[in-house]
Amino acid sequence: MEESQSIFDYQDHVVSALEATISRDRFATYLKPAGFDKKYAIQLYVWNSKLSEALHLPLQTAEVTLRNSVNERLCYLYGTEWPTSEKLRLVLGDESAANLDRVRGRIVKAKHTPATGRVVAGLSFDFWASLLKKEYDRPIWQTGLHPTFPELPSGMRRGDVAKLINQIRWLRNRVAHYEPIFKEDLSNLHTMIIRLISFRCPHTADWVRHHSTLPTVMRARPTLAHREVLIASEH
Numbered sequence: 216m217e218e219s220q221s222i223f224d225y226q227d228h229v230v231s232a233l234e235a236t237i238s239r240d241r242f243a244t245y246l247k248p249a250g251f252d253k254k255y256a257i258q259l260y261v262w263n264s265k266l267s268e269a270l271h272l273p274l275q276t277a278e279v280t281l282r283n284s285v286n287e288r289l290c291y292l293y294g295t296e297w298p299t300s301e302k303l304r305l306v307l308g309d310e311s312a313a314n315l316d317r318v319r320g321r322i323v324k325a326k327h328t329p330a331t332g333r334v335v336a337g338l339s340f341d342f343w344a345s346l347l348k349k350e351y352d353r354p355i356w357q358t359g360l361h362p363t364f365p366e367l368p369s370g371m372r373r374g375d376v377a378k379l380i381n382q383i384r385w386l387r388n389r390v391a392h393y394e395p396i397f398k399e400d401l402s403n404l405h406t407m408i409i410r411l412i413s414f415r416c417p418h419t420a421d422w423v424r425h426h427s428t429l430p431t432v433m434r435a436r437p438t439l440a441h442r443e444v445l446i447a448s449e450h
Contacts (some may be wrong), residue, residue, distance in 0.1 A: 258437035263397040267390045269429040273408045298334045347377035364414035
């Protein structure tokens, strides 16, 4: 996203308009950390948006890596047409089965064939994460965890992977719903994302690490010193 090189003029009526547009409840999330300085709170809001944007490549790659990895395992166990497998149907919990049905239904409604590739692309991160739950340990992961994640450190179990995935899922959902993330330990979460990718492919993990702009954006956190620049520019 290209940024303007000029300083935005935060006049009082503009600040009030932004607060109303963002909503007072959402704005309050930024107002308290900003010491109730509304103009500084807006800077934190913008920074939060940039942090979310910087996480797009890491989160996108982690999600694609996860879904392709689990899809490979399901194909091995239930065949390449696993979305219609009755054997898998007996294994899936009600929620996962309902999610699968909804995705297939949307594809059919759009007048497309619900091929496995389309179904895989349409299923949510929540669906893939749910398949790492304890109830799937025996039917899916008992002998399949390390073949699916070939670079998984020895000693790591399904529960360890599931915990890591759920922390990433939590962050992914906050980013997807434009929630505040600026107060979180994003450095640690970023490491978790890259670590998950590395379980499948270290080269891909290195590629994401190289191209990720999150560390740079994190260092660009606005401060009250930036606020003083804004004040000076208004006079």
